[in-house]
Amino acid sequence: MALPSALHVVEHNAVVFRRLWRGNIMVSFFTPLFFLAAMGIGLGSLVNRSSGGVNGVPYLDYLAPGLMAAAAMQTAAVEAMYPILNRIMWDRIYDAMLATPVAVRDLVFGEVAWFAVRMVIVTAAFWVVMTLFRIGHLPESLLAVPAAALTGLAFATPVMAFTATRRNDNGFAAILRFVITPLYLLGGAFFPISQLPLVLQWVAWATPLAHGVALCRGVVLANIGPGEAALHLLVLVVYILAGLALAWILLLRRLSK
Amino acid sequence: MTDSSPSDLIVARGLTKRFGDLVAVDGIDFTVAGGEAFGFLGPNGAGKTSTMRMIGGVSPVTAGVLTIFGLDPAQHGAQIRARLGVVPQADTLDLELTVRENLIIYARYFDLPWSEGRKRADELLEFMQLKERSKDKVDDLSGGMKRRLTIARGLINQPDLLLLDEPTTGLDPQARHLVWDRLYRLKQRGVTLVLTTHYMDEAEQLCDRLVVMDKARIAAEGSPRELIDRYSTREVLELRFPIDEQPNLDGKLKDVAERVEVLADRVLVYTSDGDAAVAAINRHGIRPESSLVRRSTLEDVFLRLTGRRLIE
Structure with a gap:
């Protein structure tokens, strides 16, 4: 029973997305294009000239996979905020869904499945751009798509749980400003975490982003061992599942009073 | 209190809903038989919506007994909801979809095939006089049209029981009469209607039988005629x-x-x-x-x- 109903929630989101996909794909495509061009080629040529790249690879190769994970995080966070709160309390689509055989469980699993689809779209677009820049070893670099998608999901489910507690959208800007943006800039995408003060290094490694970045970078540059990869993967999966469980409990409490 | 019979779609005995210290529904008894139009008449805050949400299988019962189609909503929520049509007080339409898409997607939640959903959507748009607006965004509809679309959505699974919470609140007189006309036709087709209202004319127009609710309790029960004869x-x-x-x-x-x-x-x-x-x-x-x-x-x-x- 659960599976078909959750799939109908995915269908709903897909029908809504059908109207937006063109603009959406463009953004997913052009953002990495500009970023890699500006940061990688522009800034990267300076980095390469002064220090011969980062950790032994040209700056563009270092940057791109990390940015891919960070981009997934950013998209995931926003998607788990406004659209979800809209469905909870502005348009109240969830109330309409819950008047049918769809249950809160289906709703949560459906939304998370849709997040996964969205993450794959965003990261696949990024991968295409990256590959056009001739970054990464083929075919290993393809693994960066699921790795970055999982990084996104590791943010999507906890943020969804947070959204389930909101009565307005005031908290979202704060999360974006004080969690997502600092992580984006300092979480290992642009420079090695080891450059940070020790305390911040610990903070960084406690978040899913550092692990997602390390995993993406490792598979794209094909220099990660299976043990290390498994460890990063485990952290991502724990975040995803913990966020999912929390979102489920909180939405159940909120929607079936 | 009457004893329940197998033809009863809803049976409530001592039905109670509490939110913390607030008693929203205070031990009410009622029975709704198949084919009748049953109303809850009362002012805002009387407990009508809480009662409807319990019948709709989305709000857990605090105390008492409630069965819908002979089933317990705590055990068989999805099964009950598969046979219900729900028209909530707020329209809860999907503003990101067109009028017709709202119906087709809703049919999917009931596991109806896409082709069947499209067929029923077109029939219901015709019945609710919304056919010309099928391709429009929901936001462009008037209040009365949104209400009719919400009712159409509640009918997409051909429910055995249609729940309407304040079906015409906020509509202008002309729009109300159109909604009443459609609900009257549904009643004639044998659809069982359960509605809440704080408009006495709506209750008189539509209800075969009603309960008057006040402060979480039922103050009186009967047909509109009986109640007037008895209390006025x-x-x-x-x-x-x-x-x-x-x-x-x-x-x-x-x-x-x-x-x-x-x-x-x-x-x-x-x-x-x-x-x-x-x-x-x-x-x-x-x-x-x-x-x-x-x-x-x-x-x-x-x-x-x-x-x-x-x-x-």
């Missing part, structure tokens, strides 16, 4: 006086009126003979600004039962 007089004389000039009527209408209610803006004289009451007023030299003899309504029943008006 045949006619009512409404008198209006200039502000601050309400005369002392004590005892003057004793022989023609069963009861006199003095409201802020008018005086209601409950009587079996309105004309005789008018004559008595004149005889006593009372000169109201205006006077009107009308039939008793459910509003009078509510006033009698609770001492308050339905809409304040």
Whole structure:
């Protein structure tokens, strides 16, 4: 029973997305294009000239996979905020869904499945751009798509749980400003975490982003061992599942009073 | 209290809903049989919506017994909801989809095939007079159209029972009459309707039987006619006086009126003979600004039962 109903929630989101996909794909495509061009080629040529790249690879190769994970995080966070709160309390689509055989469980699993689809779209677009820049070893670099998608999901489910507690959208800007943006800039995408003060290094490694970045970078540059990869993967999966469980409990409490 | 029979779609006994310390529904009993139009009449905050949400299988019962189609909503929520149509107080339409998409997607939640959903969507758009608007965004519809679309959505699974929470609240008179007309047709087709309302004319128009709710409890039950016969007089004389000039009527209408209610803006004289009451007023030299003899309504029943008006 659960599976078909959750799939109908995915269908709903897909029908809504059908109207937006063109603009959406463009953004997913052009953002990495500009970023890699500006940061990688522009800034990267300076980095390469002064220090011969980062950790032994040209700056563009270092940057791109990390940015891919960070981009997934950013998209995931926003998607788990406004659209979800809209469905909870502005348009109240969830109330309409819950008047049918769809249950809160289906709703949560459906939304998370849709997040996964969205993450794959965003990261696949990024991968295409990256590959056009001739970054990464083929075919290993393809693994960066699921790795970055999982990084996104590791943010999507906890943020969804947070959204389930909101009565307005005031908290979202704060999360974006004080969690997502600092992580984006300092979480290992642009420079090695080891450059940070020790305390911040610990903070960084406690978040899913550092692990997602390390995993993406490792598979794209094909220099990660299976043990290390498994460890990063485990952290991502724990975040995803913990966020999912929390979102489920909180939405159940909120929607079936 | 009547004993339940197998044809009863809803049976509630001692049904209670509490939110913390707040008692929203306080041990109510009612039964809804297949094919009838049953109403909950009462002011805002009387517990109507809480009751509807429990029947709809989305709000857990705090205490008491509730069965829908003979099933317990705590155990068989999805099974019950598969056979219900729900028209909530807020439209909850999907503003990101078109009118027709709203129906087709909703059909999917009931696991109907896409082709069947499209077929039913077109039929319902026709029935609800929304066919010309199929491709429009929901936001562009008027309030009455949104309401009709919400009702159409509630019918997409061909429910055995249609729940309507305040179906015409906020609509202009013309839009209300169109909604009433469609609901009346559904009733004639044998669809069981359960609705809440705080409009006595809506209850009179649509309900075969209703309960009057006040402060989380049921104050009275019966058909509109029975309730009026039981709790009011045949006619009512409404008198209006200039502000601050309400005369002392004590005892003057004793022989023609069963009861006199003095409201802020008018005086209601409950009587079996309105004309005789008018004559008595004149005889006593009372000169109201205006006077009107009308039939008793459910509003009078509510006033009698609770001492308050339905809409304040």
